[in-house]
Each structure stands twice: as C-alpha cells, then as structure tokens.
Amino acid sequence: MYLYNSATHRKEEFVPNHPDIVKMYTCGPTVYHFAHIGNLRSYIMEDVLEKFLRFEGYHVKRVMNITDVGHLSSDGDTGEDKMLKGAKRENKSVMDIARFYTDAFFSDCEKLNIKRPDVVEPATACISEYIRIISALVEKGYGYVAGGNVYFDTSKLERYYIFNDHDAEDLAVGVREGVEEDVNKRNKNDFVLWFTQSKFEDQALKWDSPWGVGYPGWHIECSGISMKHLGEDLDIHCGGIDNAFPHHTNEIAQSEAYLGHKWCNFWMHVLHLNTNSGKMSKSKGEFLTVSLLEEKGYDPLAYRFFCLQSHYRKGLVFSWENLDNAQGAYRKLVARAAALVPGDGAVDEAVVAAQRENFRKAMGNDLNTSLGITALYDVLKAEANAETKLALLGDFDQVLGLRLLEKAAQKREADAKAVSNASAAGGILITGEGDPEIDALVRRRAEAKKAKDFALADQLRAQLKDMGIEVVDTKDGAVWKRV
Numbered sequence: 339m340y341l342y343n344s345a346t347h348r349k350e351e352f353v354p355n356h357p358d359i360v361k362m363y364t365c366g367p368t369v370y371h372f373a374h375i376g377n378l379r380s381y382i383m384e385d386v387l388e389k390f391l392r393f394e395g396y397h398v399k400r401v402m403n404i405t406d407v408g409h410l411s412s413d414g415d416t417g418e419d420k421m422l423k424g425a426k427r428e429n430k431s432v433m434d435i436a437r438f439y440t441d442a443f444f445s446d447c448e449k450l451n452i453k454r455p456d457v458v459e460p461a462t463a464c465i466s467e468y469i470r471i472i473s474a475l476v477e478k479g480y481g482y483v484a485g486g487n488v489y490f491d492t493s494k495l496e497r498y499y500i501f502n503d504h505d506a507e508d509l510a511v512g513v514r515e516g517v518e519e520d521v522n523k524r525n526k527n528d529f530v531l532w533f534t535q536s537k538f539e540d541q542a543l544k545w546d547s548p549w550g551v552g553y554p555g556w557h558i559e560c561s562g563i564s565m566k567h568l569g570e571d572l573d574i575h576c577g578g579i580d581n582a583f584p585h586h587t588n589e590i591a592q593s594e595a596y597l598g599h600k601w602c603n604f605w606m607h608v609l610h611l612n613t614n615s616g617k618m619s620k621s622k623g624e625f626l627t628v629s630l631l632e633e634k635g636y637d638p639l640a641y642r643f644f645c646l647q648s649h650y651r652k653g654l655v656f657s658w659e660n661l662d663n664a665q666g667a668y669r670k671l672v673a674r675a676a677a678l679v680p681g682d683g684a685v686d687e688a689v690v691a692a693q694r695e696n697f698r699k700a701m702g703n704d705l706n707t708s709l710g711i712t713a714l715y716d717v718l719k720a721e722a723n724a725e726t727k728l729a730l731l732g733d734f735d736q737v738l739g740l741r742l743l744e745k746a747a748q749k750r751e752a753d754a755k756a757v758s759n760a761s762a763a764g765g766i767l768i769t770g771e772g773d774p775e776i777d778a779l780v781r782r783r784a785e786a787k788k789a790k791d792f793a794l795a796d797q798l799r800a801q802l803k804d805m806g807i808e809v810v811d812t813k814d815g816a817v818w819k820r821v
C-alpha cells in the first residue's frame with residue numbers, strides 16, 4: 339500500500355520497520371471541551387488507516403495520548419493551560435473535566451464507529467517518563483534551563499523544519515494562531531520541555547522534578563507515551579494538519595535528539611474540516627458536535643460517510659446541505675444492502691477476488707476512501723448472488739466502518755414491522771429504499787389500484803419501470819426495488 343508521507347512530501351510504499359507489527363501513534367484530544375466534528379474528521383481517517391492496515395493483514399499496535407495537562411492556549415508555549423481554562427469555565431476540578439470530556443470523546447467515537455486504540459494513555463500518567471527524557475536531553479546539551487523552565491535548544495539540530503522546508507505552504511496551512519515571544523528562549527523556535535513558571539495562573543496539577551515543582555510541556559507527552567508503549571521506533575504518526583507545526587516538528591526534534599537515531603518513518607496529516615466562515619476551532623468555543631448532529635436528526639454514521647466521500651489530504655467544507663446529501667446517499671446505500679436477501683447459494687470466490695482487488699487498489703492508493711465507497715456500489719451492481727454481495731460489503735465495511743450490514747438488518751426488521759402494522763391497519767404500505775420521490779409514485783399507483791383506476795396504475799408502473807424500479811405487490815402492500 340502507498341501512503342503520502344508529510345515528512346518526504348511524497349507518496350511512498352508503506353513497509354513497516356518490523357514485519358510482524360505496525361506501530362502507530364495518534365495525537366489524542368485535549369480534553370477540556372467536547373471534540374468538534376472537525377477533530378473527529380481526523381480521528382475517522384486515522385481509524386480508517388488502522389482498519390485498512392489490519393485488512394491488509396498487518397498486526398497493528400496503536401497508541402493514543404489524552405492531553406489532560408500541559409497544552410497551553412497557543413501551541414507555542416504561551417497562554418493559559420487549556421485544562422485549567424475548562425475547569426474554571428465549568429467550576430470543576432481539572433481531573434473532573436478530564437474525566438468528563440475523555441468519556442464524552444469515546445462516546446462520540448463509538449457513535450462514529452471509531453475503534454478505541456489498543457493503548458490510551460493520559461498525559462498525567464507518564465510524568466516519570468518525561469522527566470527521564472528531559473534529563474537525558476539536558477545532559478546531552480539539547481536542553482537548557484532559563485527563567486525556571488526547561489527549553490529545547492533547536493539551534494543544536496542540523497535540521498529542525500521537517501515538514502515545511504520543501505513546501506512553505508505546509509506551514510501556512512498548519513500553523514496555529516497566537517504565538518507570542520518568550521524572552522527566556524535562546525532561539526525563536528525553542529520550546530518548553532518542563533514548566534515551573536508561567537506568567538498566567540498556574541497549572542493545578544504539578545509534580546516534583548529535578549528542575550522544581552511543575553508540569554510537562556505539551557510536545558514531550560507524545561514522545562514519552564509513544565516510547566513507553568512502542569519503543570524507540572515508530573511506523574506511522576498521525577494527527578490533524580495543525581499538529582505538523584510546531585507539535586510534530588518538536589516531537590521529532592526531542593525524540594531524535596534523545597534517541598540519537600531516526601524515530602518515525604511515516605507522518606500522516608489530515609486536512610481540516612472548515613465551515614464557510616473558516617476553520618472549526620475548539621478554543622473559539624462555538625463548534626459542531628456529534629450530539630448536535632443527533633439532535634438535528636442526523637445519524638452520526640452519515641457524517642462518517644460524508645468524511646469518507648472526500649480525500650483526507652483535501653480540506654473539507656461542512657454545510658448542512660452537504661450533510662443532507664451524504665445522509666440521503668448513506669440511507670440509500672443501507673437500503674440497497676437491506677434489499678439483498680441471501681438464499682442458499684454459495685459465495686462466488688472469483689467475484690470476491692476481483693472486487694476485493696478493486697477495493698484494495700483504491701484504499702492502497704493513499705486511502706482513497708471515495709473510491710473505496712465507489713467499490714461498494716460496484717459490488718451492488720456486480721453480476722453476483724446476494725450471498726457474494728453481502729460477503730463483500732461486510733468485508734469492505736471492516737475498513738470503511740459504516741455498519742452497513744448491521745444497519746441493513748435493522749432496516750429489514752423495521753420494514754417487516756411496518757408491513758405487519760400496515761397489514762393490521764389495512765392501509766397501503768410502501769417499502770423500498772426510502773426514496774421520497776419513488777415512495778410517492780408507488781403510493782399513487784397503489785391508491786389508483788385501490789380506486790380501480792387500472793389505466794393510471796399501469797401508467798405509473800411503466801413510469802417506475804423506466805426509472806429502473808420494479809414494484810412487487812404483496813398481500814401487505816407494495817414493495818419496490820431497483821433492478
């Protein structure tokens with residue numbers, strides 16, 4: 339499989355460091371507020387990557403941090419601690435805030451069918467790890483103490499800008515706003531490894547360290563947690579594009595200075611979800627959440643479908659209209675899966691092999707999820723029995739995560755219930771994919787029949803046939819399907 343590597347600015351064949359395992363690290367959420375659906379775009383795409391790696395037969399160990407300390411309101415070590423800000427806003431303790439929003443994050447993930455990483459580690463659980471790494475960095479001359487804080491000296495590196503020296507645009511897209519100068523820094527890009535001093539109200543959680551009581555900088559947590567669980571090398575590191583600079587750049591600086599060798603091979607960055615008024619941002623306070631989508635009647639998986647329709651390396655514009663379209667298409671897809679009724683035929687292995695190849699080719703080309711979705715439609719259109727189609731849909735959906743077969747079963751059950759209800763009520767029942775236009779035509783035809791206007795009924799049946807719709811009359815009502 340080929341993946342675009344932000345570190346080399348090229349699509350490269352993915353080959354893991356160790357043949358038996360892929361080590362994958364994902365920057366986790368800062369748990370001071372709900373995740374917005376922009377954040378979740380990144381987690382959906384990272385989930386697809388993990389699932390596709392597994393689909394390709396790799397064993398994956400995936401680690402994610404939970405930032406519950408040390409992330410200041412700018413990514414460049416200035417401002418208040420985000421967690422403290424959240425605690426003040428809600429009049430709760432920092433730990434209560436962390437617990438509440440961590441649970442909320444995983445509940446959103448569950449609704450979006452995002453698998454929980456194998457290891458989820460809160461930043462506050464690994465303080466000794468960071469102290470060990472920072473001590474070694476100071477000893478090696480990469481770390482210095484100034485104004486009570488420990489800084490990383492970026493001038494000691496041969497190359498600091500990993501992601502943006504080839505392409506200045508990467509930095510422009512990625513950089514987070516609001517970076518101020520810190521007079522303790524020897525060089526503009528130096529960053530804090532350990533804080534004991536802040537000009538803002540102090541962090542609530544503090545630990546003893548060789549440099550005084552304080553707390554870790556944000557960047558060190560990902561290096562520490564990754565090394566704790568995945569050792570000294572990493573295959574893939576992921577995050578949203580705003581993580582590329584300074585967060586990932588600093589992670590690489592400190593990790594490689596500490597290890598004395600290359601740390602991570604592939605860097606994957608997901609472009610942002612934007613609204614027409616710009617980037618969605620947690621710190622601005624106003625944002626769209628999964629709960630809000632649900633309140634407005636959307637299935638969270640329709641949002642997942644919406645994300646998969648576009649490529650992760652392109653910005654995605656959110657609008658309600660776009661989401662409506664995605665939800666309509668998703669519902670139709672589920673209905674088409676629900677219309678596949680298995681008989682007692684065998685799965686056609688030749689069709690499976692050909693269709694699988696089609697899907698692997700799409701996804702293996704830097705996770706082309708929109709072509710991955712097209713592969714689902716190709717299966718539905720294929721010359722094959724329902725058993726074969728269901729097997730393939732289930733197979734591809736292990737990666738796409740749209741819960742297609744589960745939703746199809748639910749739809750069949752709901753339709754069956756509707757049939758028996760309508761039959762009990764003696765009414766006209768229409769079942770099909772849930773397309774309002776077709777439902778209306780089928781209903782008009784049923785009413786025409788009931789009124790013994792057979793000419794109109796036949797005319798409507800012909801009209802539907804021209805649209806590729808077959809109507810079957812059952813004792814309970816009309817059932818339509820695409821042919």
Ligand code: AMP
Pocket residue numbers: 365366367368369375376377378379380405576577578579580581608609610611612617618619620
């Ligand atoms: P945070 O909780 O702010 O640390 O962000 C969690 C993840 O969401 C990080 O990987 C960010 O890069 C990513 N992210 C932030 N904003 C967006 C956005 N608008 N679209 C996509 N990903 C985002």
Ligand code: ZN
Pocket residue numbers: 364365366560585
């Ligand atoms: Zn990180």
